[in-house]
Amino acid sequence: MPKYNSLSKELQQRIMEDRKNQKENPYAFKDENIIRRDIEHDKANLWRPAFVRDVEKILHIPYYNRYFDKTQVFSLYKNDDISRRGLHVQLVSRIARNIGKVLNLNLDLIEAIALGHDLGHTPFGHAGEDFLSRLYYEHTGRYFNHNVHSVRVLDKIIKRNMSLQVLDGILCHNGELEQKEYRPVPLNSFDNFDKKAEACYIDKKNIGHLVPSTLEGCVVRVSDIIAYLGKDRQDAERLKMLKGTEVFSDEGIGSSNAEIINNLSVSIMEHSYGKEYLQMDEVAYNALKLGKVENNEIIYGTDKVRSDYSEKIEPMMREIYEKLLYDLDKKDTSSIIYRHHINYVNSNNFYTAKDFKYEETKPNDIVTDYIASMTDDYFIDLHEHLFPNSKYKVQYKGYFEH
Secondary structure (H helix, E strand, O other), X not given: OOOOOOOOHHHHHHHHHHHHOOOOOOOOOOHHHOOEOOOOOOOOOOOOOHHHHHHHHHHHOHHHHHHHHOEOXXXXXXXXXXXXXXXXXXXXXXXXXXXXXXXXXXXXXXXXXXHHOOOOOOOOHHHHHHHHHHHHHHHHOOOOOXXXXXXXXXXXXXXXXXXXXXXXXXXXXXXXXXXXXXXXXXXXXXXXXXXXXXXXXXXXXXXHHOOOOOHHHHHHHHHHHHHHHHHHHHHHHHOOOOOOHHHXXXXXXXXXXXXXXXXXXXXXXXXXXXXXXXXXXXXXXXXXXXXXXXXXXXXXXXXXXXXXXXXXXXXXXXXXXXXXXXXXXXXXXXXXXXXXXXXXXXXOOXXXXXXXXXXXXXXXXXXXXXXXXXXXXXHHHHHHHHOOOOOOOOOOEOOOOO
């Protein structure tokens, strides 16, 4: 029988009293404190408040559509029930807003961070991210990280005058690093933000030092983990990669997706209400850590998941990277990177100053931007187009093969 924890009666009563008295959370981020690079644009009004504008910017950015054919964990399967990144960001948003609603935080800010946090993710999930970072580092001595690149998409490639608070929440979402306690570190200028982002290109260890500047950003960060921990198990079961949820431990948060979402959310709400930081209890925190270890051992780290990535996708990405870089160095405007990427970016940059020319960006950055923007299917089709005689071929597992 599933085990669903609930908020204590005492806290429920306190919350209802606070709502009745219209008590505000003094630690919630206020709309009027929003910071943008261009303060003369995107001013809030009654029908489009401050962070609603950022939500809508993200929803309407051309790259948002591409979430829906980017792998979450499992690639090369024809299966309509397997999570893609488009569903993941919606789940993060829903979980984070549920927690934020109880804690009386800024829900529009939470939604914007959640929906935008993976815009910079590569095709083929974290494996694709690792391969692209390796290539980028070989050529530039700099690292690629999807959270940093999500900021680059919104702030440098398809410029949308996004708020500092949303960009910082995206930069610091870092769902691979769990903590028992999340304490925001204030950030009041783009100068400091830019330095923080740049440091991640130079030393990948700096990713581990990122801390959101708002409680809302902290909520999205922990919700990212909550959203994928059980859902990845659910997907693995649907692909018949697991015998059942009994292979996972139940150490206080349950083993099913529904239990994990509910019980971790309840723990955070119970131990964070009225505080200037987020916290979960010791049992929930230890179970979360164990759950991530088990997912890695039972799902992510298996040969079945890794083999196609390392044996096919990695060398294919190398071939594509080197070919596109060569075309840029030769200034071959007939190349696909000009026709499908550079022209596309320029045509969608209606906010940018007229003298901005994306093609003058450093070649390795353009190639990296392009590959990171690709969906799984586009990547495979592009490789076939560029290298029809390559020995590297991938084939999707059909609906009736699993």
